[in-house]
Amino acid sequence: MYARSYADVGVAAICDHAKVKKGSFYHFFTSKQELTLAVLDTYYVGYKENIIDIAFSSSLKPMERLAMFNKLVIEFQQDIYEQTGHIYGCPFGNLATEMATQDEVIRQKIGHLFTLLQQLLRDTLQEAMNSGDIELIDPDATARAILAYTEGTMMLAKTHNDPNILQQLLPAGLQVRIPITN
Numbered sequence: 001m002y003a004r005s006y007a008d009v010g011v012a013a014i015c016d017h018a019k020v021k022k023g024s025f026y027h028f029f030t031s032k033q034e035l036t037l038a039v040l041d042t043y044y045v046g047y048k049e050n051i052i053d054i055a056f057s058s059s060l061k062p063m064e065r066l067a068m069f070n071k072l073v074i075e076f077q078q079d080i081y082e083q084t085g086h087i088y089g090c091p092f093g094n095l096a097t098e099m100a101t102q103d104e105v106i107r108q109k110i111g112h113l114f115t116l117l118q119q120l121l122r123d124t125l126q127e128a129m130n131s132g133d134i135e136l137i138d139p140d141a142t143a144r145a146i147l148a149y150t151e152g153t154m155m156l157a158k159t160h161n162d163p164n165i166l167q168q169l170l171p172a173g174l175q176v177r178i179p180i181t182n
């Protein structure tokens with residue numbers, strides 16, 4: 001699904017790829033939707049271990065965390081590009097774009113995962129404000145804007161199949177600031 005699309009990959013293709021019979025699939029999952037939710041959970045665990053836990057380590061200063069997040073996202077996409085010749089983009093963003101109007105359960109799951117990342121970004125921005133590293137901003141709106149900027153940058157890199165777009169644009173996301181409005 002990550003390399004192709006949700007709609008393009010049916011249960012039969014999943015079973016063929018995994019070298020299991022459909023009966024085995026349906027023993028563990030009642031539907032492709034249920035498998036997708038399990039895959040999202042599993043993928044988030046790996047994402048958390050390999051990107052979030054490293055990037056948002058308390059041993060780094062707040063703005064260093066955001067820079068590290070960008071660095072790890074770029075490295076992840078670059079590794080996929082080197083292995084496949086393609087930029088796949090964000091697996092969560094890809095699925096959200098395809099399924100948000102098609103499947104409410106999947107939309108809510110991805111929304112929850114994006115909310116977790118947005119909270120990390122918000123907390124990091126709040127800490128940067130508290131330490132005087134950045135000016136006073138609206139940390140919630142800025143976190144949403146940084147997440148949107150990151151997702152949009154990955155979409156452009158995927159569309160052009162060019163990892164250089166990530167290297168060129170993602171660091172500028174650190175400059176995104178939404179002022180506090182009354």
